[in-house]
Amino acid sequence: MANRADQAILVDVGGVLLSDSLPAVAAAWSLRLGLSEQSLLAAIFGGSDDQVLVGRMSESGWWSIVGDRLGVGSKVVAELRREMARAGTWDDLLLTYLRRLRGNARTAVVSNAWPEMRVRLREAHLEDLVDEVVLSCEVGCAKPDQRMYLLALQRLGVEPRDALLIDDAASHVVAAGSAGLTGHLHVSGADTIAQIERFLRREPSSPARRRTRRLPP
Numbered sequence: 003m004a005n006r007a008d009q010a011i012l013v014d015v016g017g018v019l020l021s022d023s024l025p026a027v028a029a030a031w032s033l034r035l036g037l038s039e040q041s042l043l044a045a046i047f048g049g050s051d052d053q054v055l056v057g058r059m060s061e062s063g064w065w066s067i068v069g070d071r072l073g074v075g076s077k078v079v080a081e082l083r084r085e086m087a088r089a090g091t092w093d094d095l096l097l098t099y100l101r102r103l104r105g106n107a108r109t110a111v112v113s114n115a116w117p118e119m120r121v122r123l124r125e126a127h128l129e130d131l132v133d134e135v136v137l138s139c140e141v142g143c144a145k146p147d148q149r150m151y152l153l154a155l156q157r158l159g160v161e162p163r164d165a166l167l168i169d170d171a172a173s174h175v176v177a178a179g180s181a182g183l184t185g186h187l188h189v190s191g192a193d194t195i196a197q198i199e200r201f202l203r204r205e206p207s208s209p210a211r212r213r214t215r216r217l218p219p
Contacts, residue, residue, distance in 0.1 A: 007108060010160040011198055012151065012178075015113040017170030018188045019096055019128070023089040031082060035072060045071040046086070054116050057139045061117045087118045092126055095191040099198075100131045107202060108158040110134040112151065112167070114144045134158055145169070146177030155183075166201040168194055 016022060025039075032039040046068050054064040069079035103109050109132040113119065117139050123129055136154045138144035145151075155165055162182030169175050175185035186197045 007105070008160065008164060009202060009204075010108040010110065010155060010158045010165040011103060011201075012110050012112045012154055012165060012167045012183070013096075013100070013132075014169040014171075014174070014188070015111060015115060015119065015123075016090070018168055018194070019093055019111075020090040021093065022170075023091075027085055027089050031085070035074070037072075042072075051144065055114060055138050055144050056142050057117075058142075064116075087122065093191050096194065097126075097128070097131065099191075099195050103198075104131065104133075108133050108160050110136060110154045110158055112136045112145070112154045114138040145171070145174040148177055148181040151178055151181050151183055166198065168198070
């Protein structure tokens with residue numbers, strides 16, 4: 003693998019590095035609580051994008067609201083919270099590949115996430131696999147807001163044209179393209195690795211042509 007430390011790979015967590023097991027959790031808990039899955043998910047996530055997802059409210063505070071919506075006590079809420087926080091499995095193929103990328107390209111996790119994701123990344127030693135971690139709950143904005151991508155690139159010292167975003171949400175990929183990045187819609191680990199390899203074989207922009215792009219106000 004050629005050294006491409008002037009190029010960057012930005013990668014999402016949920017649905018990419020971490021499998022999406024939300025449907026299974028929702029199915030089990032909706033049956034337990036006697037609710038439809040739609041009602042359960044609405045109670046958990048309704049309004050969260052403007053609150054806990056962007057750090058305006060603590061995760062504990064948000065789960066208190068969820069408990070009130072569901073009409074359950076703190077013990078049940080705590081159990082649901084634990085299951086949600088531990089759901090999914092890591093993609094070992096992608097994690098191994100990220101480890102190989104260190105020193106060959108700049109890398110960052112760029113994820114819409116609640117605060118507990120930081121703990122889970124640390125437990126999985128993922129913080130040691132990438133150069134930067136940008137979580138929506140810590141920076142105050144969430145994808146597809148282009149500020150997420152530009153902030154990550156500022157931290158990495160890489161221009162948008164020299165960056166590839168890996169995400170499982172088409173709207174996030176489109177937004178990355180609008181910000182000047184190359185976007186790839188994740189389908190499988192093998193397909194994503196092949197796309198990263200193709201991207202890293204491209205010639206990065208020359209320093210003379212680079213212009214630092216500032217975050218919008």
